[in-house]
Amino acid sequence: MAEIINLLIDDVLPSKEDVQKFQGVKNINDTPSILIDSLELSMTLLKEKSKPIAIIEECSKADFKDIYLGEGQNAAESPLSHIIKKAEKLHLFAVTIGGEITKEINKHFDQNEFPIGSFIDSGASLTADNIVAVLESRVANQSTTLAYSPGYCGWHVSGQKKLFQFLRPDKIGITLNDSCLMTPLKSVSGVLVSGPSDIHIFDNNYSFCEECTTYSCIIRMKSITKA
């Protein structure tokens, strides 16, 4: 049965430093004071307008096999298809910080207040990621738990359809459009995979890795090996 979790914004709000680092600022002491003022305002608005909420449900490997297959558009080989086989527990999840924050971001871009819009946008993405991290810790229970999402690393974005059919994130206000994009925009969905840490370690030499712009798997794998 799905569980709906309301979170406190203070538990998932990123720091000002994290927002700046997310934007590629190397030395935050070099940030001009006018931008610091914009950042302060952005953090206040982010806190006011975000409504963090999550839905989570345990899922059997047999059910996930069908969900992962989705519309049959996944890469022939992917890290997740191998990781799942060695997993101990799976939970489907979806998280959002609501639609008000998107309106706030758009409002500032429309008013040519680019720094504020950009800071809130980055902060909102980090807040959603922080909710996922809370869920990872919540289900970990001595295992190493990481989230994997449709649209990344060989799991085709159309996989969202079956994931949504099973989990019903509409219960917390998240819907899917025909292109499999979520509304509200600042939402994340996927599967939390729990098991021994080494199941999350893999060689990132899949065909789709040639087009990767983030190589985020490296950071994730490093975080496991350091833990």
Ligand code: SF4
């Ligand atoms: S290199 Fe990029 S696409 Fe390949 S597994 Fe890592 S994050 Fe995914």
